[in-house]
Amino acid sequence: MRELCLPFGLNAEDMQQVDTLVGSRVKLKKGDALYRAGDAFQSLYAVRLGSLKTTVLAEDGREQVSGYHMLGDIIGLDGIGTERHGCQAVALEDTEICVLPFERLEDLARAVPQLQRNLHLFLSREISRDHNIMLLLGSMRAEERLAVFLLNLADRYRRRGYSSTEFVLRMTREEIGSHLGLKLETVSRLFSRFHEDGLIQVQGRAVKLLNAAALKELIGQHG
Numbered sequence: 001m002r003e004l005c006l007p008f009g010l011n012a013e014d015m016q017q018v019d020t021l022v023g024s025r026v027k028l029k030k031g032d033a034l035y036r037a038g039d040a041f042q043s044l045y046a047v048r049l050g051s052l053k054t055t056v057l058a059e060d061g062r063e064q065v066s067g068y069h070m071l072g073d074i075i076g077l078d079g080i081g082t083e084r085h086g087c088q089a090v091a092l093e094d095t096e097i098c099v100l101p102f103e104r105l106e107d108l109a110r111a112v113p114q115l116q117r118n119l120h121l122f123l124s125r126e127i128s129r130d131h132n133i134m135l136l137l138g139s140m141r142a143e144e145r146l147a148v149f150l151l152n153l154a155d156r157y158r159r160r161g162y163s164s165t166e167f168v169l170r171m172t173r174e175e176i177g178s179h180l181g182l183k184l185e186t187v188s189r190l191f192s193r194f195h196e197d198g199l200i201q202v203q204g205r206a207v208k209l210l211n212a213a214a215l216k217e218l219i220g221q222h223g
Contacts, residue, residue, distance in 0.1 A: 014115065017112065018108065018112075018115065021108055022099065022100060023043065023100065024098075024099045025048065025096055025097065025099070026099060027094070027095070027096050027097075028091035028094070028095045028096075028097065029091065030092065030093050031090065032090070032095075033088055033089065033090050034052060034075075034091065035089055036085065036088040037056065037085055037086060037087055037088050038084055038085065039085045041080065041082070041085055042101060042103075043076060043100055043101050043102055044074050044076045044077065044102055044105065045076045045097045045100065046072075046073070046097065046098040046100060047069055047071055047072065047073045047095065047096075047097060048071070048098050049095060050071070050092070050093050050095025051069060051070045051071070051091075051093060052068075052075065052089045052092060053065050053067065053068055053069070053171060053175060053179075054066045054075065054078075054087045054088065055087060055178075056086065064178055065175050065176075065178040065179040066087055067087075068092075068153075069089070070156060070160070072160050074122070077126055092170040092171060093170055105119070137180070137181045140219075142180075142190060143193075143194075143218060144218060145181070145182060146176075146180065146182075146187065146190045146191070147218045148219060149176065149179070150200065150207065150209065150215060151215055151216065151219075153167060154212065164209075165208060165209045165212070166206070166209075167206075168206050168207075169206075173188055173191070174187075194215075198211060199215055199218075200215075
């Protein structure tokens, strides 16, 4: 709930009400599904530990990675409009989830105006994030897509109090390619090129950003 409640601080009494909202905690092993496409929507889910990917089925039957979610993220928003989930969420490692029953969250938001405002801001930010991903896939070259992906991860880790220059990629190269609309071979080639150019250091799934400024400059080079 931290990401949802911190934009505008709630007082201690309101935070206590929010704490009581958490219905249960769910522990997932790597590969376990939190929910699947078509499941009835009942709750939002806050990632307490670990990470997940969300996937949708493309028209040709292939699985498309639509999102990567880590500690502090809230997922399940895809089910609000239709009351059914449109994607599935799968754990990328051992993961712990806090279940937030949506009806109770709505009731509490009506009683706590600041929480309602925060909820609306959070939903707006998620819509904006989706638009940014569409822009990423529609207008950027392959190397720009990977640079944006790495810089975005660095920023998300920084905001959570972790290192913004050294982290472990929980998604495989193939999953990253699916997320960015790139082939596996292209992703592997770009990681190697970034490594050789001194932009990053790669060892298995461990990545160290050596020159974030050059990655940002790369994104600005269109044409």
